[in-house]
Amino acid sequence: MPLEESNRGPEVLLAVRRTADAPPLGAQVEAGLRAAVRDGRLRPGDRLPPSRTLARDLGVSRRLVVDAYDQLVAEAWLEARVGAGTFVRRALPAHPDGARAAPPDDPVPAPTGVPATARPDGRPRIDFFPGHPDLAAFPRADWQRATRAALRELPDAALGYADPRGLRELRVALAALLARTRGVVCRPGQIVLCQGVVQALGLLVRATAGSGRPVRVAVEDPYLHEHRDVLHHAGAEVVPVPVDELGVRDEAVAAARPDLALVTPAHQCPTGVVLAAGRRAALARWAERHDALLVEDDYDAEYRYDRAPVAALQALAPRQVVYLGSTSKTLAPGLRLAWMVVPEDRLAAVVQAKRYADGGSPVLEQAAFARLLAAGAYDRHVRAARRRQRGRRDALVAAVARELDGARVDGVAAGLHALVRLPAAVDAAALVAAARARDVGVYPLSAYRADPPARTSAVVLGYGALGEAAIAQGVRGLAAALREVR
Template identity: 50%
Template sequence: MANEWATFGADLHLDLGGTGGTGGTGGTGGTGGQGLRHGLMDALREAVRSGRLAAGTRLPSSRQLAADLGVARNTVADAYAELVAEGWLTARQGSGTRVAPRSAARRPERSRTAAPAASRTAPGAPAHNLRPGTPDLSTFPRADWLKAARKALTTAPNEAFGYGDPRGRIELRTALAEYLARARGVHARPERIVVCSGFVHGLMMMARVLRDRAVREVAVESYGLDVHWKLLAREGLRMPALPFDERGTRAEELAAMSGVGAVLMTPAHQFPMGGALHPDRRAAAVDWARATGGLILEDDYDGEFRYDRQPVGALQGLDPERVVYLGTASKSLAPGLRLAWMVLPEHLVAEVTAAKGEVDWTSSATDQLTFAEFLGSGAYDRHVRAMRLRYRRRRDQLVAAVAAASPGTRVSGIAAGLHAVLELPEGTEAATVGSAAFQGLAVVGINRFRHPDTPVTKDALVVGYATPTDSAWAGALQALCRVLP
């Protein structure tokens, strides 16, 4: 039993204040035992008083704690008994020794009418959220994800819990290669896929690789996310903006940008305008990349969700050696999973892998294994189909409600994705966003996404209809209709 402390019971760290020594394994302790008992009692009181031991915490048995501390069992039993008598601990047959509930006098006062902390709304938080960029998090497929996790963990090899290949788990890269080829028309092989913790993480790695390749300019679309532009700027890259018209980003303008070495685009569903890049423009972008040796960074952020058209395949399928494809589970499942992927040209794999690091430190191996099982079992396809129907119903409800409340408001960008663009009369965007905020509605104007070098061409709201839960959707839609001109 000499090593019992290492294998039996719960750990409990206590500082006995330098009382040191041992009371043996069975005696009553004597004078040394008294000092140990008092030191133990003081340490336990302090742990409870400071909150390190919370009310209800079950303590180790006297036998276990005595073995851990190297003192006589009677020393621990006596200390427990006195602390029970003082009210610090409770002891019940079959329930063990626990930290007693704190007295009401020790608790902070709270109004009887105050809502529990978890249910209160943060000061200034909107009552309704129609910002774009987030799915309905209440629909995360918990049961199917848990089922996939159980199977993945049961069958995972022992080495899966080590540091791992920096490109990510081979199981996930294999499953992604099959899925992306089937669903998005991507030419992918597992050895050319790198798993990352989000689109921004992938873009960060690509920015470093481009900088190391002496690229100094990355063209971007006239409308997009400033977080992406700021990331590129931090890496010392300049970002000229490509013009935009009714057929999408004018990719043919790349030919006149002599200093550009890469372009960042959302060809399947332009964010935030909402349209698909015209086939002529897709071809122009690929022709530029081939002629100059440039790279296209393709952000396929919500390619799974289309409603009134055939799916637009990934641009990467036109030239896998000139396009870096970036995808993510943030819109289809949840951003909190921190799962995304890059499909790379062969000549970039080693450089991107080096930029990521020597080990895969960004995405949990267990989450990668779970997602691989989720993909391979067909659960991901079933979830995407169900969400596609759900979001299409919301889109239709949005279009109908806007038509009834504001017949002059044009709704565009609705053939795919999780957001719509509601065009406003010239000069009314800021006032409409402010009025919405006053009424507790969070919504974003399209000029929030305009590149600094792009002139104002329209006023509009970008409405994310996926974000609210079912119970909040009707109220959010009503609030939106109230603020439309």
């Protein structure tokens, strides 16, 4: 039978049977509550619905529910608090039938190509894992104000099924922000909000498919395995193209003859190089000539220290570039706020792919972010984060110079990580293992290669989530590991 909606207390998924062979209703309620505690639907400290509410939901007498609660209190499953209600006991005794609290989350498997130390359960004490922002610096007070304002001001209709591109007020604010800070040329209607850059890549592949063959995507080598993996998962054929000191090689992109070319012009990961102006222009000409699509991941563009900002590649060829950005490095990856700027002639296919993927991204976070932008709080936060990360970058460079003989640090004019090149005789794999034994996490450049070499002497160190003292201590641990493997 359908359950009646209740206005008081939390809902609990319980059911009773009224067939001839069913146990008594009271026994069913008791057993259902025990099972809910055992399997974690009800956790220690959870409040149960009032007896009158649960009785109405189940279609049984209130006396029957009261008796079930009393029995489970006597068995130490529940506890009754005068004036507060009935709760699952926080300290559950060992029961013969295996009562337990909700199990902890299983460890998340590491993505392909990423060392196991990237897993939350295996993280070293000082972890130079690249790409981690400073989550402790998240602007909680500003975000709280923005969320409250959004809840006050959002019209009811905004909470319904809406435009899969996302909330218009955020798209308007983003169009202004991107034009002002990155030189992006677009109208708000070209912006599609996504739940992360990874989702954006999958949507682009699906929107480009349809020729009867896999979508061919050129990706930089070295680059993020996570992005390669999501492209493979979406059914794309991934073609690695080399990167040198001037960025991705445009002639290699052209030779790959891709439908899409995924590039990071502002700050290549993990080398840190900036795409040279001549190569930017060459890529734009190639895309226009072959009606191909450049996908610009504006990776770490907000964090620049020793160079003037470089405008987005999208400004050179707005009709041939999809621009990707997110708040994962500036605010927090857990917000799942990202965006695409899509050329007009590709927009309908991308919007359709987004509609079929999830119907649209969550509205409340979009509304809060729009208000953060309107209040100027986002700009203030990014400026403060840039100053803080510059200090950490400086601390890392100084520590490497002080502790690691013969090392060279590359890619530090921007971003949240550095590429440390060690003498050729050093085996990065052995160094990574020796550092890990000292509770220091560093990561070999080979992990970013499409075809990892047998040996490399370069490691990647992320500093975005570490304080300056931890950076210095971690580099000292790395130096001790280096002495061991030399």
